Structures are given as C-alpha cells and as structure tokens.
Amino acid sequence: MSDPQIAAMSRHEDEDRSAHPEMTGQVRSLWSDAWHDLLRKPSFLIPLVIVGLFVLIAIFPGLFTNADPEYAELSKSMQGPSAEAWFGYDLQGRDVFARTIYGARPSIIVGTLAVLLATLFGGLIGIIAGYAGGWIDSLLSRFTEIFLGLPYVLGAIIILSALANTRSGIGSFGIMMIVTLVMALLGWPLVTRIARSAMLAVKHSDYVQAARGLGASPVRIVFKHLLPNALAPIIVIATISVGTFISAEAVLSFLGIGLRPPVISWGVAIADHQNLMRQAAHPVLFPAAALTVVVIAFVMIGDAVREALDPKLR
Amino acid sequence: MTHDEPVLQVRDLVKHFPLTQGVVFKRRIGEIKAVDGVSFDLNRGETLGIVGESGCGKSTLAKLMMALERPTAGQILFEGTDITQLKGKTLKAMRRKVQMVMQDPYTSLNPRMTVGDIVGEPFQIHPEVAPKGSRKQKVRELLDVVGLDPDHINRYPHQFSGGQRQRIGIARGLALRPDVIVCDEPVSALDVSIQAQVINLLEGLQDEFNLSYIFIAHDLSIVRHIADRVAVMYLGKLVEVGSDAEIYESPTHPYTQALLSAVPVPDPEGRESRERITLQGDPPSPANPPSGCSFRTRCWKAQDVCASEVPELEPRAAAPHPSRCHFAEVHDVVHAS
Numbered sequence: 001m002s003d004p005q006i007a008a009m010s011r012h013e014d015e016d017r018s019a020h021p022e023m024t025g026q027v028r029s030l031w032s033d034a035w036h037d038l039l040r041k042p043s044f045l046i047p048l049v050i051v052g053l054f055v056l057i058a059i060f061p062g063l064f065t066n067a068d069p070e071y072a073e074l075s076k077s078m079q080g081p082s083a084e085a086w087f088g089y090d091l092q093g094r095d096v097f098a099r100t101i102y103g104a105r106p107s108i109i110v111g112t113l114a115v116l117l118a119t120l121f122g123g124l125i126g127i128i129a130g131y132a133g134g135w136i137d138s139l140l141s142r143f144t145e146i147f148l149g150l151p152y153v154l155g156a157i158i159i160l161s162a163l164a165n166t167r168s169g170i171g172s173f174g175i176m177m178i179v180t181l182v183m184a185l186l187g188w189p190l191v192t193r194i195a196r197s198a199m200l201a202v203k204h205s206d207y208v209q210a211a212r213g214l215g216a217s218p219v220r221i222v223f224k225h226l227l228p229n230a231l232a233p234i235i236v237i238a239t240i241s242v243g244t245f246i247s248a249e250a251v252l253s254f255l256g257i258g259l260r261p262p263v264i265s266w267g268v269a270i271a272d273h274q275n276l277m278r279q280a281a282h283p284v285l286f287p288a289a290a291l292t293v294v295v296i297a298f299v300m301i302g303d304a305v306r307e308a309l310d311p312k313l314r
Numbered sequence: 315m316t317h318d319e320p321v322l323q324v325r326d327l328v329k330h331f332p333l334t335q336g337v338v339f340k341r342r343i344g345e346i347k348a349v350d351g352v353s354f355d356l357n358r359g360e361t362l363g364i365v366g367e368s369g370c371g372k373s374t375l376a377k378l379m380m381a382l383e384r385p386t387a388g389q390i391l392f393e394g395t396d397i398t399q400l401k402g403k404t405l406k407a408m409r410r411k412v413q414m415v416m417q418d419p420y421t422s423l424n425p426r427m428t429v430g431d432i433v434g435e436p437f438q439i440h441p442e443v444a445p446k447g448s449r450k451q452k453v454r455e456l457l458d459v460v461g462l463d464p465d466h467i468n469r470y471p472h473q474f475s476g477g478q479r480q481r482i483g484i485a486r487g488l489a490l491r492p493d494v495i496v497c498d499e500p501v502s503a504l505d506v507s508i509q510a511q512v513i514n515l516l517e518g519l520q521d522e523f524n525l526s527y528i529f530i531a532h533d534l535s536i537v538r539h540i541a542d543r544v545a546v547m548y549l550g551k552l553v554e555v556g557s558d559a560e561i562y563e564s565p566t567h568p569y570t571q572a573l574l575s576a577v578p579v580p581d582p583e584g585r586e587s588r589e590r591i592t593l594q595g596d597p598p599s600p601a602n603p604p605s606g607c608s609f610r611t612r613c614w615k616a617q618d619v620c621a622s623e624v625p626e627l628e629p630r631a632a633a634p635h636p637s638r639c640h641f642a643e644v645h646d647v648v649h650a651s
Contacts, residue, residue: 205421206416206417206418206421207423209416209422210423213382214413214435214440214490215410215439220438224427225424228424228426229424232426309426
C-alpha cells in the first residue's frame with residue numbers, strides 16, 4: 001500500500017485536461033458557487049437593483065426629491081398628481097412623493113433590523129436546541145413555544161398599546177426601536193423552529209456519521225457539515241421575512257399602534273388616508289405601491305437565494 | 315488470505331439500547347438487544363460476509379466496529395488494541411485504519427460539498443497523511459482509482475448516478491489507506507447491473523491494497539460472490555460461521571438453510587431440485603427474545619431443550635463448522651453445485 005501504487009492505477013491522469021478549463025479550476029466553495037450562480041440570474045438581479053434603489057433612497061432621501069415632506073399647504077389638500085408634485089398632495093397638503101421617499105427609511109430600517117434580531121436570536125436558539133438535544137432541547141423548545149403561542153398581531157397590539165403611554169416623548173428613533181424590538185420579539189420563534197428542525201435533520205444524516213467515522217472533530221462537523229446544510233433554510237427564511245416584516249410594520253402602523261407621526265412611513269401614510277380612499281386614492285396608492293414593490297423584491301431575492309444554495313436545483 | 319494473524323478480533327460484543335417511556339421523566343422499561351454476544355476474527359486480506367434479515371443487528375455491528383457507538387460490553391481488538399476504549403488522539407489514529415462504505419449513496423455524501431471536498435476531507439482531518447500541496451493530486455488519483463473522471467472534482471454529488479456516488483463513497487473510504495473497510499450493505503441501494511460493477515471494484519481494490527472487508531448484506535448471492543467466510547446473524551447473535559463453501563453447500567443451522575432455500579436459483583434444472591423452506595411468523599422482538607435458542611419460535615426442529623438451553627456457537631459431530639443449534643446437521647438445500 002504505497003503511493004506509487006495508487007498513482008500507477010491512475011490511468012488517464014494527464015489526458016487533455018486543457019479541453020475542460022472550467023473543470024480543472026480551483027475547488028470552489030458552496031458559497032462562492034452560489035454567488036456566481038446568483039449573478040447570472042435575472043430573477044435575482046432585478047429585485048436586487050430594486051432593493052438597492054430603495055436602500056439608496058432610505059440613506060439619501062434628499063437626492064431624490066427637493067420637496068420637504070413636512071411642508072404642508074392646506075390649499076393644495078388632496079390635489080391629484082401633477083407635474084409639480086408627481087404623486088399629488090395628501091390631506092394636509094404635503095407632497096406625497098416626498099413623503100413616499102422619506103417613508104422608505106423607517107420602513108426598511110424597521111423591517112431589516114427586526115429580521116436581523118429575530119434571525120440572530122431565533123437561529124442561535126434553534127441551532128443550539130437542535131444540536132444539543134436532550135434536556136437543553138426540551139427546555140429551549142418549551143420556552144420557544146410560549147412565544148409561539150402568542151398570535152403575532154394580537155401580541156403586538158397588547159405589547160404596543162401597553163407601551164403607548166410611555167412612548168409619547170421619545171421621538172421618532174425611539175418609536176422605531178420599540179416597534180422593531182416588538183416585531184423581533186414576536187418573530188424569532190418561527191426562525192427557531194426552522195433552525196431546530198434543519199439542524200435535527202442534518203445531525204442524523206449519514207454524511208455526518210461518515211465524517212465522524214473519518215475522525216472529524218466536533219468543530220469540523222459543526223462548521224463543515226451541520227451549519228452549511230442548516231444555515232441555508234435560515235438565510236432563505238430571513239430574506240423572505242424582510243418583506244413580510246416590512247408589511248407587518250405597515251399593518252401595525254395601519255392599526256395605529258406601530259409607527260406614528262412624527263415618523264414618516266408608508267404604513268403611517270396608508271393609515272392616515274384610508275378613510276379618504278373614495279375621494280382620492282393617490283395618497284394611499286403610491287405608498288402602498290412602494291411597499292408592495294419592496295416586499296415582492298425581497299421575496300424574490302429569498303427565492304433566488306434558496307435556489308442558489310440548494311445544489312440540487314442548479 | 316495472505317497472512318494468518320487476525321487484523322480484527324471481535325470478542326463477546328454486546329450492544330443494548332435502552333427503551334424508555336415518558337417525555338419529561340424517562341423511565342427505562344427494557345432494552346433492545348441489538349447485538350448480543352458476537353465474536354469473530356477477521357484475517358488480513360480476507361472478506362467476511364455478514365448476512366441476516368432486517369433488524370438483526372447488522373448495522374449496529376458496523377457502527378460498533380467503526381467506534382461510532384460504544385458497546386455495552388465486549389471488545390473489538392484491532393491489531394491487539396481494544397478500540398472500544400480508545401479516546402481522543404488514539405481513536406483518531408485508529409480511524410485511519412478502519413474505514414466505512416455506507417449503505418445509501420444518496421444520503422452518505424454531503425449535498426453541499428463538491429466531490430473534491432468530500433474525497434479530500436480525510437486528508438484535511440488527517441493532515442499527516444498527505445502534505446497540503448499534494449492533496450488535490452491525491453484526490454484526482456483516488457477518483458481515477460474508483461473509475462470516475464478526475465475532472466469532475468468540482469461537481470456536486472447530485473450530478474452523479476447512484477453507482478457513481480457509491481464510488482465517491484468508496485474513494486473517501488480509501489483515502490486514508492485503511493487496513494479494514496466495513497461495508498454496510500454497499501450495493502443494496504443500487505440497480506442490479508450497477509451492483510456487479512461496484513462489487514468488482516471492491517474486489518479489485520482488495521487485491522491492489524490488501525484490504526480486509528467486513529461485508530454486511532442481506533443478499534446471499536452477492537455475499538457468496540465476494541466473501542471468503544460468511545457469518546449468519548439472527549436476532550443479534552451469530553448462528554453459523556464458516557467458509558463460503560461450508561455455508562452455501564453444507565449449511566447446518568436451520569435458519570441458514572431456510573435463508574438459502576429462498577435464494578433464486580438461476581438454473582431451471584437446479585430450481586426443480588432445490589427445497590423450499592418457508593419460515594412461519596416474524597422474527598421475535600429483540601427487546602424480548604425467546605428463552606434458550608432465539609430461533610426456536612420459527613424452527614421446525616425445535617424441542618424442549620431449545621427453550622431451556624442456549625446452544626453454543628461450536629462445531630458438532632454432524633456439523634463440522636461452528637453452528638448455534640442443538641440439532642445442527644449438514645443439509646444441502648440448494649443442490650445447485
């Protein structure tokens with residue numbers, strides 16, 4: 001049993017390797033493979049451009065409009081779209097286009113931050129529960145179920161209305177943070193469930209047994225085998241959740257318990273003008289359209305990421 | 315068989331899994347006797363076939379030999395060292411010598427790793443086997459040895475057929491140049507036409523690298539083809555051990571005879587002459603095996619002594635090779651050869 005033996009058995013070693021330059025390259029990792037795959041997909045690139053545009057709007061709203069979203073001229077109340085104000089004016093005579101542009105920041109910050117918190121916390125708990133098993137799993141699962149038992153909207157209504165009095169004097173940033181934390185608090189159990197079941201499925205797989213049989217250390221098994229296979233569903237649910245959390249923010253604002261003036265957000269704009277829909281729909285339609293586009297874009301990105309991370313679909 | 319000293323010795327191996335009841339407060343209500351006192355030797359360069367029906371403890375035995383499970387009792391001596399007691403570095407060093415080919419090629423390869431990563435993983439775990447610069451070359455050589463195109467190093471397992479995947483699994487098992495490879499039903503998930511290819515590959519590799527195989531299967535004709543010696547397992551115990559000729563042509567244990575009588579005979583003449591023994595009932599639960607001989611509930615020879623006395627695995631007057639039956643007797647059921 002020596003090396004030359006294997007080398008001798010190796011027959012077509014040097015046969016026209018140059019014929020397949022793409023096959024002889026460096027061994028690529030799953031993540032770089034997925035990334036290369038994504039960059040070739042219109043169903044990923046188009047929503048990515050859309051999300052990128054909205055992120056840019058959220059960071060530099062001043063680049064996109066000269067109008068002041070707070071400037072109100074009551075004489076122009078409910079005027080329709082015109083060359084002067086593309087999206088028309090709302091009830092207070094404020095420029096709807098400017099308010100839609102400035103509304104992107106709170107909506108996107110609240111949505112992404114809530115997802116980030118929920119995924120980090122929920123994913124960590126789920127991975128630990130799935131990996132450790134035994135009483136740790138039982139403990140964490142029961143803890144998760146307590147939160148899972150709270151209906152999302154009902155839970156948000158209870159917590160946010162209980163906090164309603166304390167958050168009158170904390171400014172726009174404070175209001176945003178409270179809404180973010182409440183959404184993350186109610187959203188993490190879902191991520192935990194997915195992370196735990198993904199981890200459980202992977203933990204008992206044959207290839208993990210095979211790696212143990214090779215003498216792989218627990219660290220290696222966790223990072224090479226368990227996490228790559230368990231993380232993909234978590235990343236996918238997180239990407240899709242950004243869209244749903246942004247719309248959840250709009251729902252809470254619509255119900256009057258989420259963001260509220262002075263914060264400018266799409267949900268607030270929709271809530272403020274819902275009663276006037278039959279007289280003039282534009283103060284509702286334009287923020288709602290922006291919301292829909294962003295939500296669809298995030299869901300599409302999530303879908304594309306799911307496909308890219310699953311080699312079977314490639 | 316090139317040498318005579320056994321490379322692997324299994325002594326009175328026992329593995330019982332506890333049966334528990336209750337969600338919060340687990341009570342132990344019994345145990346599954348998956349492996350219940352198994353002993354055998356494996357010589358260098360030899361293939362030992364282990365056959366038995368589903369649930370008789372074959373796979374548990376494989377896991378015990380891979381030190382993936384710790385036995386309840388007994389020893390597994392690899393070159394004189396008991397591997398069931400090893401930990402840490404010594405266990406890792408032992409793993410270089412005993413490797414495994416798993417049953418299902420669709421689940422035994424990480425779907426998110428490329429073939430190059432899968433076959434190269436043993437080198438990353440045991441860096442002393444191959445210096446860093448030579449690893450890629452070694453992976454290519456291994457792929458070539460098992461009959462795969464080395465240029466497919468960047469492909470994912472799902473891009474291969476079942477037989478090709480099993481070859482990837484074999485390449486991974488070969489990477490560390492083990493002395494013993496435990497094959498746990500390596501072909502049962504494959505098409506019949508592919509089974510032959512994989513079996514021939516395993517035989518070729520055995521000659522090339524002087525490997526010893528533990529070949530676990532439920533397909534008797536495949537075991538006969540590849541094995542030098544055969545052990546028949548029933549309900550966690552070996553019931554008969556012998557060379558392939560002894561087992562197939564002069565079986566002495568009723569269970570072996572019943573198994574053999576169920577093998578299809580690919581010859582119309584022989585098919586007429588062979589006997590068909592149909593066993594009654596299902597195998598008893600390993601949680602509650604019968605007293606005495608574990609096969610007595612389905613045996614047509616059973617007498618009172620079978621219920622009271624456990625037969626030993628030993629040669630008897632009418633049975634020249636070891637057999638675990640009070641009434642062991644040579645009886646050729648196939649009459650094929």
